[in-house]
Amino acid sequence: MALCSQCSSLNLKSLITSDYPACYNHDFQHARIINLLRTAKGCALCALFLEALAGTGGEPSSGGQFSPLALGGPLQKHHAELLLNIKHDPPELVFPYLRKVGLCLTGLSVRTSLSDVTGRSVRLFTYADGTAGYPGIIGRPRLSNSGSPEAFKLLRRWISGCREQHAQCFQTFAGVSIDTHQNPxxxxxxxxxxxxxxxxxxxxxxxxxxxxxxxTAMTHCWGNAAAKSPIVSVQSNIARRCHAIEWDELPRSFQDAVIVTREVGIRFLWIDSLCIVQDDHSEWLQESVKMGTIYEQAELTIAASHACDSHQGLFFPRSEPPPVVELPSFLGSDHLTRVYATTVRDTKEDLYPEHGALNQRAWATQEWLLARRMVFYTKAQMIWSCKTVTQRETGEKCFNTARNPKWKIIVEHYSDRKLTMPTDKLIALEGVRTEFEKRTGNTYLFGIWKQSLPDELLWAVCEKSDQRVPLDLPSWTWATVSVGVRFLPMHRARNLCHYIRPGSDNAIIMKSWIRPIEVTQGWLYAPHSNRKDVQSHGFQSFLRIQSEMELSNIKNITSLADRLYNNGELTGWAVFDCPSLPKPASPVYGLTLMGTMSRKDECSHLTTYIRSKKLRVYWLLLVQQLTEESNYIRVGVGKVFSKTWLVDATIEEITIT
Incomplete structure (x- = not known):
């Protein structure tokens, strides 16, 4: 299909108005949508732009064309324009060929002059290999298959490029340099x-x-059904495994991992189910604590991202590629490199590792975090991820949340994932814990860090649950619940505990403000002293609390939270650790850990009652008293907005077990 006159003349110079980086703020007016609907019938590039504008408008028709009907109506009525803006990556992320400055073009963003109508991007690429092509176009053609010779060639380039360019990828999570003069x-x-x-x-x-x-090392899903379980080594067959393993004995994912290992020129591959004797509990415990180091020292980690079990393989069959259109004048007449445009029809579910089956596996958390170089085999593409760059096979960068080194983020991702054995709750994070301890020197306390008390105690469940994990763990750790957790976000809060420290028998001892909270027919009420200056602003309070909950970091909070009232006024919310269970019958207390209260206000409360001039925010632990005096267990968490919350509170030392 030929190009219209407007598309034939489209070139890079028309898309930029100045030198890098100011050029990236320029919108190029290509055509009116009403004209685009007409020209797309005979112009391949207009058809691509139309498909990009349709965005999530559905699958192609039986003829392979996307329907433009959704783009009629308001776009034509308002004479909307098609706007193009160049998409780029930072030069430092161009990989595997080094480029430190200048234009690094990946495509064109496509939108309309109506701000509420945006579309997908049109991707730009060249067939030229590496530095032979025009250096400003960093896009690559989509591979026909992730097990093709071209795919292995790209993987070898990724590995060699990382070795040559990325000093960060020769460091462990703890920041220790890896000796490159000898093999691991x-x-x-x-x-x-x-x-x-x-x-x-x-x-x-x-x-x-x-x-x-x-x-190399492999990370994979074991599968749920016994028929889909991977091949394993046990005490009765390990001697035979050490003699030989027939090719047909290996499930497809393991066969593919062997092929990848051979293609990158490496002789040895580590797979947990074969390299650890699974029915030797002593060996399993010894080797499980080494898994973090195993993935960290591997030259490459092979991730079976979208395979639900070991039989699905790495190299998924791919859908037909979208149409490709050559842009004859894009670089100008003085450049021989040909530039092509195409769309992206892959769904995010097929494309990104975060949507693959492996992302549901809790053990994958430390494998993804500690591995220095990974290749993810998704349904749609290969994705490279090292400590420096995460990139699709087509050249565009990706954002990889799995490599976030912040402990709270690690715990949140980990808690969302599933464990076959609940007893692995903390064992499956042991590798990360060890490296984190080396890096910070902090003291570990059952999933949290002593130096981060009390704020790491302020976590909340994200799903309904009626039981805790069947482990002998203290009630205050997130590891006691079997569902995902989120830490409460805190802004300008400070520690209001007079002191907080670990005690004996896995307890935490603290001295802080505490007051009773009545649980009556599912509602939470804080008894008050009926002071005259306490006023109720019910509707305003409701809007404030409701808005705050909706903006919270906690998923499903509006369905999980109980409203907390003080003197008849809605003043906060609380989430119990086991929301599906009946509310506790025995007394519940609100223990204030953090707050926006100033030191001056706190001193005033210690001496005489003075009403705060500002609304204060307090973060609470909900605790329940045991039979022994001053001994409590955690039952939930909460947040309060009040000027008088501490008026009826007392300062006590308590022990939470």
Missing amino acids: ELPKRVIDVGGNGNGSQPIKVLGTRGMRAKY
């Missing part, structure tokens, strides 16, 4: 994939006995 010590066992490169040598499990060599 191999795990206790690895899979020998054959050293001659043609696969004629047998595959076998190898006891390493202190050997040093490069190796």
Whole structure:
């Protein structure tokens, strides 16, 4: 299909008005939508723009064309214009070929002059390999298959580029430099994939006995049903596994991992189900605490991102590629490199690792975080992720939340994922915990850090649950619940505890403000002293609390939270740790941990009652008293907006177990 005159003349110079980086704020008016609907019938590029504008407008029709009907009506009525703006990546993220300055173009954002109508991007790429192409176009063509020769060539380029360019990728999570002058010590066992490169040598499990060599590691879903479980090593078959493993014995994902390992020129592969004797509990405990180091020392981690079990494989069949249109004048007449445009039809569910089956596996948290180099095999693309760059096979950068090193973020991601064995709740984070401890020198306390008390105690569940994890853990840790958690966001809050410290028998001892909260027919009431200056502003309070909950970091909070009243006024909210259970019958107390109260206000409360001039925010633990005096357990968390919350509170030392 030919191009219209407007598209034939489209070039880079018309899209920019000045040198980098100011050029990126320029909108280029391409055509009116009413004209685009007409020209798209005969112009391939106009048809691409129309498809991009349709965005999430559905699948192609039987003829392979996207329907433009959704773009009629208001766009034509208001004479909307099609606007183009160049999309780019920062030069430091251009990879695997180094480019430190200048234009790094990945595509064109497509939208209309009506601010509420936006579309997807049109992707730009060249077929030129590496530095031979025009250096401003960093997009690459979509691969036909992630198991193709072109895919392995790209993977080898990614690995070599990372080795040559990324100093950060030679450091552990703790910040310790990895010695590049010698190979890492191999795990206790690895899979020998054959050293001659043609696969004629047998595959076998190898006891390493202190050997040093490069190796790959695999992260994968085990699957739920017994019929879909991966091949495993147990005490009765480990000797046979060390002699040979027949190719047909390996499930498809393991076969593909062997192929990847061979293609990148590495002889050894580590897979947990084969390299750890699964029915030897003592060995499993010893090796499980080493898993973080195993992934961190691996030359490459192979992630079966979208495979629900070990039988689905890495190299998923792909849908037909979207149409590709050459832009004959894009770089001007003095450039020989040809530039092409296409759309992206892959869904985010098929494209991104965060939407794959592996993302539901709790053990994957530390594997993703500690691995220095990973290749994710999703349904739509290969995605490279190292400590420096996360990038699609087509060249565009990705944002990888899995590498966020903040402990609260790690816990939130981890808690959303599933464990086959509840007893692994803290074991599956042991590798990250060890590296985090090396990096910070902090003291670990059952999933939180002593130096981050009391704010790391302020977590809330995100789903309904009627039971705690069947482990002997203190009630104050997030690891006691079997659902996802979120830490309460705090702005300008300070610690209001007079002191807080670990005690004996896994307890936490603190001295702070505490007051009773009555639980009556599902409502929470804070008894008050009926002071005359306490006023009720019910509707305003309701709007404030409702708005605050909706903006909270906690998923599903409006359905999980109980409203907290003080003197008849809605003053806050609370979430119990097991929301599906009946509310506690015995007394519940609100223990104030953090607040926006100034030191001056706090001193005033210690001496005489003075009403705060400003509305204060307090973050509470809900605790329940045990039979022993001053001994409590945690039952929930809450937040209060009040000028008088501490008026009826007393300062006490309590122990939470």
